[in-house]
Structure formats: C-alpha cells, structure tokens
Amino acid sequence: MNQFNSVVATRPNADVANKVLKNTYILLSATLAFSAVMALVSMSLAVPPIAYMISVIASMVLGIFVLPRTANSSTGIGVIFLVTGLLGFGLGSILSMYLALPKGPQIIATAMGGTGIIFLGLSAYAMTTKRDFSFMGGFLFAGMMVLVIAMLANIFLEMPALAMAVSGGIILVMSGFILFDTSRIINGGETNYIMATYGLYLSIFNIFISLLQLLGMMSNDD
Amino acid sequence: MEWGKILAIVAGIMMLFFLWPAYKHHQQNGKQAEKGDWNAAIFAIGGVVLFVLLLIMSVR
Numbered sequence: 259m260n261q262f263n264s265v266v267a268t269r270p271n272a273d274v275a276n277k278v279l280k281n282t283y284i285l286l287s288a289t290l291a292f293s294a295v296m297a298l299v300s301m302s303l304a305v306p307p308i309a310y311m312i313s314v315i316a317s318m319v320l321g322i323f324v325l326p327r328t329a330n331s332s333t334g335i336g337v338i339f340l341v342t343g344l345l346g347f348g349l350g351s352i353l354s355m356y357l358a359l360p361k362g363p364q365i366i367a368t369a370m371g372g373t374g375i376i377f378l379g380l381s382a383y384a385m386t387t388k389r390d391f392s393f394m395g396g397f398l399f400a401g402m403m404v405l406v407i408a409m410l411a412n413i414f415l416e417m418p419a420l421a422m423a424v425s426g427g428i429i430l431v432m433s434g435f436i437l438f439d440t441s442r443i444i445n446g447g448e449t450n451y452i453m454a455t456y457g458l459y460l461s462i463f464n465i466f467i468s469l470l471q472l473l474g475m476m477s478n479d480d
Numbered sequence: 481m482e483w484g485k486i487l488a489i490v491a492g493i494m495m496l497f498f499l500w501p502a503y504k505h506h507q508q509n510g511k512q513a514e515k516g517d518w519n520a521a522i523f524a525i526g527g528v529v530l531f532v533l534l535l536i537m538s539v540r
C-alpha cells in the first residue's frame with residue numbers, strides 16, 4: 259500500500275523530471291558543442307598551456323559564486339555558456355600539447371570516444387535501473403576531496419604513479435557523479451536544468467581530461 | 481615555483497573550500513543507501529574500470 263501511495267504521489271513529478279531531463283540534455287549538447295568551438299579557437303591561436311589553469315580558476319569562480327545566483331533566470335544560460343566556453347578555451351591548449359605527441363591524435367580520439375561511451379552508458383544505466391543513486395553524495399564529495407589533496411601533494415612530490423592513480427580515481431568519482439546527478443534529475447532532487455547541466459558537464463570534462471592524461475602516460479610506457 | 485604550479489595550488493584549495501560544505505550537507509541530509517544500492521553502483525563503476533583498461537590496451 260505504501261508503495262502504491264508513493265507511486266501515485268510521485269506521478270505528477272514525473273512530467274517535471276522528464277522536462278528537466280530533456281532541457282538538461284539540450285543545454286548539455288549546446289554547451290559541449292560551444293566548448294569544442296572554443297577549443298578549436300584556442301588551438302588556432304596557439305594559446306600557451308598556462309591558459310588552461312587560468313580558465314579553470316575563472317570558470318570555478320563563476321561556477322561557485324555567479325552560476326547558483328543566476329541559475330533561476332535567463333542570465334544563467336549566458337553564465338553557463340561563459341563557464342563552458344572558458345573551459346573549452348583552456349582545453350584547447352592541452353589538446354595542442356597532446357597533438358604534438360607521437361600518438362597524440364589517437365589518444366585524443368580514444369579519450370573523446372571513451373568519454374562519450376562512459377557518459378551514455380552510465381546515463382542509460384541510471385535511467386533504466388530502478389535504483390536511486392542519490393545516496394552516493396557524501397561518498398563522492400569525500401572521494402573528490404581525497405583526490406584533490408593527493409593532486410596538491412603531487413605538485414610537490416611529482417610522482418608519475420600518484421598522478422596516474424589520481425587520474426584513475428577522478429574517472430571513477432566522476433562516473434559516480436554521472437549516476438548521482440542523473441538519478442537526482444529523474445527523482446526530482448534537481449529541478450534546475452542549468453545546475454543539472456553544469457554538474458553533468460563538469461563530470462564529462464573531468465573524465466575527458468583524466469582519460470587524456472592516463473592514456474598519454476600509458477602510451478609512453480613502451 | 482613556476483606560475484602553472486601556483487595556479488594549480490590555488491585551484492586545488494578553492495576546490496576544497498567548495499567541496500567541504502557540499503560533503504557536510506550530503507552527510508547530514510543525504511539519502512541513506514538501501515539494500516542492493518551499493519551493488520548496483522559498484523556494478524556500473526566496475527564496468528567503467530574494465531572499459532578504461534580496454535582503452536589503455538588500445539593505445540599501447
């Protein structure tokens with residue numbers, strides 16, 4: 259009986275959730291395409307690698323302090339395009355570095371295809387399974403903090419094995435975030451499609467960057 | 481220390497400041513896992529691990 263009640267109670271929310279999911283995927287596609295264009299612009303301008311860190315910090319400031327305040331208005335659309343455009347622009351300088359490697363184009367294509375398959379696979383899994391993955395929040399944020407601390411330590415330690423472990427860890431934690439974010443949209447935990455897009459975009463971006471790093475390091479181990 | 485490393489440290493510290501309140505919020509107000517939830521999550525993440533190993537093998 260309780261189960262029946264909960265189904266009846268959540269029925270009106272299903273339409274809202276579907277609308278949020280649809281809008282999220284439309285905005286996610288548009289922001290990813292815009293990022294790709296900005297990456298091409300950055301590559302054609304031969305921007306130095308330091309542009310990546312500057313764009314990450316600028317987009318983080320916008321994502322933490324500006325986006326949540328504007329996400330309920332049309333300004334939020336402009337802000338998310340600014341954030342993702344900045345990240346795409348920074349990414350261009352990293353892609354230029356990888357293109358100069360012997361297997362660079364293959365590594366970039368593999369990382370891009372791999373990121374797409376991971377995202378589509380996990381999204382389909384979260385949508386088709388009856389599970390609610392929103393219980394993973396605390397675990398994922400704790401895991402991310404451990405990885406950031408390890409990343410900070412490795413700036414001083416400069417250990418390739420630790421860098422590889424951090425990249426692998428980021429792929430796993432971001433995969434968990436895709437399950438978590440998709441689940442929250444489906445179950446009504448996230449009703450703002452701009453914030454939902456931001457969460458999924460960051461997961462895709464981080465998986466791509468970490469895959470690039472991991473594949474780049476592993477292809478050099480000949 | 482070079483500028484790239486200084487900016488990476490700044491980005492990392494900013495990330496920690498952002499992650500800590502989110503972690504506390506989910507620890508206090510987050511949904512508790514039900515029976516079988518962790519198995520379902522580990523199954524998906526395990527699939528990602530195998531797929532990444534496949535990708536690594538393809539570029540070697």
